[in-house]
Amino acid sequence: MTTVAAYAAPAAKAPLERTTIERREVGAHDVLIDIRFAGICHSDIHQAREGWGEAIFPMVPGHEIAGVVAEVGSGVTRFQVGDRVGVGCMVDSCRTCENCAAGLEQYCLEGNTGTYNAIGRDGEPTYGGYSEKIVVDENFVVRVPDGLSLDVAAPLLCAGITTYSPLRHWNAGPGKKVAILGMGGLGHMGVKIAHALGAEVTVLSQSLRKREDGLRLGADHYYATSDDVTFKELRGTFDLILSTVSAPLDLDRFLSLLRTDGAFVNVGAPEEPVALNLFSVIGGRKTLAGSGIGGIRETQEMLDFCAAHGIGAEIELIGAAEINEAYERVLASDVRYRFVIDTATI
Numbered sequence: 001m002t003t004v005a006a007y008a009a010p011a012a013k014a015p016l017e018r019t020t021i022e023r024r025e026v027g028a029h030d031v032l033i034d035i036r037f038a039g040i041c042h043s044d045i046h047q048a049r050e051g052w053g054e055a056i057f058p059m060v061p062g063h064e065i066a067g068v069v070a071e072v073g074s075g076v077t078r079f080q081v082g083d084r085v086g087v088g089c090m091v092d093s094c095r096t097c098e099n100c101a102a103g104l105e106q107y108c109l110e111g112n113t114g115t116y117n118a119i120g121r122d123g124e125p126t127y128g129g130y131s132e133k134i135v136v137d138e139n140f141v142v143r144v145p146d147g148l149s150l151d152v153a154a155p156l157l158c159a160g161i162t163t164y165s166p167l168r169h170w171n172a173g174p175g176k177k178v179a180i181l182g183m184g185g186l187g188h189m190g191v192k193i194a195h196a197l198g199a200e201v202t203v204l205s206q207s208l209r210k211r212e213d214g215l216r217l218g219a220d221h222y223y224a225t226s227d228d229v230t231f232k233e234l235r236g237t238f239d240l241i242l243s244t245v246s247a248p249l250d251l252d253r254f255l256s257l258l259r260t261d262g263a264f265v266n267v268g269a270p271e272e273p274v275a276l277n278l279f280s281v282i283g284g285r286k287t288l289a290g291s292g293i294g295g296i297r298e299t300q301e302m303l304d305f306c307a308a309h310g311i312g313a314e315i316e317l318i319g320a321a322e323i324n325e326a327y328e329r330v331l332a333s334d335v336r337y338r339f340v341i342d343t344a345t346i
Helices: 041-050 150-157 159-169 185-197 211-217 228-233 251-255 296-310 318-331
Strands: 002-008 015-021 030-039 065-072 084-086 090-092 134-139 179-180 200-205 221-224 238-243 258-265 285-291 313-320 336-344
Touching: 002 134, 015 030, 015 134, 030 150, 065 134, 065 150, 084 150, 090 134, 134 296, 150 159, 150 296, 150 313, 150 336, 159 185, 159 238, 159 296, 179 185, 185 200, 185 296, 200 211, 211 221, 211 228, 211 285, 221 228, 251 258, 313 318, 318 336
Parallel strands: 179 200, 179 238, 200 221, 238 258, 258 285, 313 336
Antiparallel strands: 002 015, 030 065, 030 134, 030 336, 065 084
């Protein structure tokens, strides 16, 4: 075991504090990573505050991890010391079910092992990226291309793949009208990626406060959802709406903005149930769907795509002592657009 410094929530809703945790010895197929940067995802807050249900404490959040390989196990073939790498939202899966065999480890039928707030297959709790080092099986580590700096690459391991995967699955591209609902940590990545895929991109945000940013990042249009005129003007417009909002929505209202055979895909996960009138999907043969992260292969594809198109996250770099303040600012939508922890400050 190796003892490393970390920031952890000692209990639900408690402020995060500096502590130490144990990392396992490097096994034959393991990679030891010196973490350089860790993104703060809204889901870190949901879990640290038990918004999504009972959680495991103490909790070291963080599943947007970028760093450098410090040691490899004797059987490792994919990586060597000095490689620039990333770890996202999962660190294991059963590897044998139908979904794992198809490269969809995120939908493992036995359940994937989360990077934190999970029990690993060794029976030990997993701890995330708000720490100095992490040990991960090589099959759940991805390579960060040379064209991406590690600080702006870290959020791609969740925010990037969470938007890339559904945009690819629902064929966002030339000739498609795509709306990104919400202009936050996930939404700003959705705008960049949808634009790079060649779609006509519209941002739907509560206000026009971030309009200039949206257009700069690749949006063709920007509308305020607080304005009733938006819903009249855009009725029946979109092939795909990607919702990154983690608050309950009036789904019927937003489904009215889809064309026939359009899809409304949720990647934001509200803590409360939402209501739906089924006539909103029956009329127009519309799809209401959800999407998680991508598999390991698709996550690598996403990183290579982002490097090729010069796409990184828009970040605000912070020290570890600012984590609790950053959580409050995320909840107040006061970040443009992703906090990233410089883990050298842990």
